[in-house]
Amino acid sequence: MNDKLTLKNISKNYKDKEVLHSINLEFEHGLYGLLGPNGAGKTTLLNIMVGILEKSCGTIEWNGNDIFHNPEEYRSGIGFLPQHLDFYHNFTGEQFLEYMSKLKEVDSTEVNRVLNVMNLESVRFKKISSYSGGMKQRLGIAQAILGSPKLLVLDEPTVGLDLEERAHFKKYLKELSNESIVILSTHIVSDVEEVSDYVIFLKNGQIQKQIANDQLSHLEELYLSVQEEEC
Ligand SMILES: Nc1ncnc2c1ncn2[C@@H]1O[C@H](COP(=O)(O)OP(=O)(O)OP(=O)(O)O)[C@@H](O)[C@H]1O
Numbered sequence: 001m002n003d004k005l006t007l008k009n010i011s012k013n014y015k016d017k018e019v020l021h022s023i024n025l026e027f028e029h030g031l032y033g034l035l036g037p038n039g040a041g042k043t044t045l046l047n048i049m050v051g052i053l054e055k056s057c058g059t060i061e062w063n064g065n066d067i068f069h070n071p072e073e074y075r076s077g078i079g080f081l082p083q084h085l086d087f088y089h090n091f092t093g094e095q096f097l098e099y100m101s102k103l104k105e106v107d108s109t110e111v112n113r114v115l116n117v118m119n120l121e122s123v124r125f126k127k128i129s130s131y132s133g134g135m136k137q138r139l140g141i142a143q144a145i146l147g148s149p150k151l152l153v154l155d156e157p158t159v160g161l162d163l164e165e166r167a168h169f170k171k172y173l174k175e176l177s178n179e180s181i182v183i184l185s186t187h188i189v190s191d192v193e194e195v196s197d198y199v200i201f202l203k204n205g206q207i208q209k210q211i212a213n214d215q216l217s218h219l220e221e222l223y224l225s226v227q228e229e230e231c
Contacts, residue, residue, distance in 0.1 A: 010048060078151045
């Protein structure tokens, strides 16, 4: 059975300011790009989806069941790269991933796999404090993909990656999305064109448009036109 994530009427207020307005979305296996300018509400929406931020209204269902009833089970199937991930800088990359694999209760062989996928084998025994920004970002992605999660949520994952790393990473996500729901937020159009099955445009806390792969040509122009629509 294909997994299904459903967001129904999700709204979020920070004090008296509503930053998400009644979001309705459905996700099944595939790669989804969440595209929007800074401040659109992407991080807020993703944090609500993974259960680290409380929504003000609405429901989230996993395979038809409100996640509120069994949040631990829901969270155990999620891989998440937050916008800002803090590390234990005294750990080596390998130690960090071993630690995360224990927390996530995934097989320790996964550590080798994700080090390989994210091209971090040559620095696995080096302390994280010596990593470049791009290496830290790849390590963050590596912990998110431990155990090939059913739901992978990545907040601005391509920050700090060079062109070759981006291409390699997107190819891997495409493969994973054959069996998982992969949601990637970005404000960079090229991150989501070519690979995404669907692109969701978010602006001012509202879904402006949702388009499928076969309509993805001229995405940049579409993105600009969507941004101008409300002006
Ligand atoms: N903790 C908070 N308290 C008050 N307002 C917040 C808080 N976090 C976010 N906001 C506001 O909510 C809105 C959406 O922010 P959010 O970070 O979700 O957007 P974003 O699309 O992820 O942008 P960015 O790419 O810049 O992170 C913005 O207006 C932001 O200022």
